[in-house]
Amino acid sequence: MRAVTFQGPGEVRVEERPEPRLEHPDEAIIAVEASGVCGSDLHIYHGRVPVEPGTVIGHEYVGTVLAVGDAVTRVAVGDRVLGCFHVACGSCTACLRGDYHRCERGRTFGHGSNLGSLPGTQAEQALVPFADVVLRKVPNGMAAETALFAGDVMGTGYHAVAHAGMKAGDTVCVLGLGPVGLCAVQAAVAGGAAHVFAVDSVAQRLDQAARFGATPVHLTEGNPKAEVRGASGGRGADVVVEAVGTPAAIEAAIGLARNAGTVSGVGVQVGRAELNIGLAWLKGLDLRLGLANVIAHVDRVLALLDAGKLDPSPLVSHRMRLDDAVEAYAIYDRREALKIILTP
Ligand SMILES: [Zn+2]
Ligand SMILES: [Zn+2]
Incomplete structure (x- = not known):
């Protein structure tokens, strides 16, 4: 089968790889119908997230089940399914608490040996461990490019x-209007927020957030703090979503939150940082950080997608063939695409 592999910083390749085979009774094999190229794939592409050369990459996917192990009961051969970007066992202490994102046996597709050596999904076929926990049937009539958002970007x-x-x-x-931030805007609107402010410095992204029902605020030409306070009786935001992944964005979020409000940081953070932690303490803020628990949310996200209350389709800017992955990564790297869908 053909698969997209990381070769070195700035270099991916479409290569022939052996088709996956079932090795454990909880696994499924799917024929991939569509796979997304994600911001975290770009971290790999740039070498910021190290993976071994030759690693099959990609972690967003919709496909048809080709084979299942004896222990799989919730999906069957022939089912059209979507999956989550990481896998979880469903039976360890973390999973029993509902913290699937911290599963003791968790592995992430397409991230090399650091995250469990699970081959990626930008390929003709993919092996899915713990299939009953990780896979869901695609609702009737839902486009693949919509469904695959449930397992990663919209889930986040x-x-x-x-x-x-x-x-x-x-x-x-919402700070940062990449695909995750724009999905957070939709989720906040769908959840009944009275006001959603969307902050970025890219005009097209601000326009998209406005079409999703948010009030767009330019990061530097506008005044996010004044706008948020103006709409909240001077208090500040109940919830600030940080979808940038920099310490400066967390610091800005602390400033925008009301007393005893919540800062929800889903942007990827690395290393140490200097923050005005005293202000966060004085305000009595909840700081909630980390990888998204998409398995815990995937059924609700699918229900909202199916009802049309969440609709990520405007985010899909490019539809390309798997064989054109080299060009797809180059386009994404030049920031010319918001979301690229690859089909084998
Ligand atoms: Zn992703
Ligand atoms: Zn687990």
Whole structure:
């Protein structure tokens, strides 16, 4: 089968790889119908997230089940399914608490040996461990390019809002309008936020957030703090979603949140940082950080997609063939694409 492999910084290749084979009774093999190229694939492409040369990459996918192990009961051969970007066992202590994102046997597709050596999904076929926990049937009539958002980008946008405990009537501010931030805007609107402010410095992204129902605020030409306070009786945002992944964005989020509000950081953070932690303490903020628990949310996200209350389709800017992955990564690297869908 053909698969997209990482070769070195700035270099991917479409290569022939052996088809996967079932090795454990909880696994499934799927014929991939569509796979997405994600911002975290770009971290790998740039070498910021190290993976071994030759690693098959990609972690967003929709496909048809080709084979299942004896222990798989929730999906069957022939089912059209989508999957989550990481796998979880469903039976360890973390999973029994619902913390699937911290599963003791968790592995992430297409991220090399650091995250469990699970081959990626930008390929003609993919092996899915713990298939009953990780896979869901695609609702009838849903496009592959919509469904694949549930297992990663929309799941993360939804998590950013749900994990913050947002309630209907809250004022929400989203910092960073990449695909995850724009999905968080949709999730906040769908969840009944009274006001959603969307902050970025790219005009097209601000326009898209406005079409999703947010009030766009330019990061430097506008005044996010004044806008948020103006809409909240001077208090600040109940929930601030940070979808940038820099310490400066966390610091800005601390400034925008109301007293006893919540900062929900889903942007990837690395290393140490200097923050105004005293301000966070004085405000009594909840700081909620980390990888999204997409398995915990995937059924609700699918229900909202199926009902049309979440619709990521405007984010899909490019539809390309798997064989054109080299060009797809180059386009994405030049920031000319918001979301690229690859089909084998
Ligand atoms: Zn992703
Ligand atoms: Zn587990």
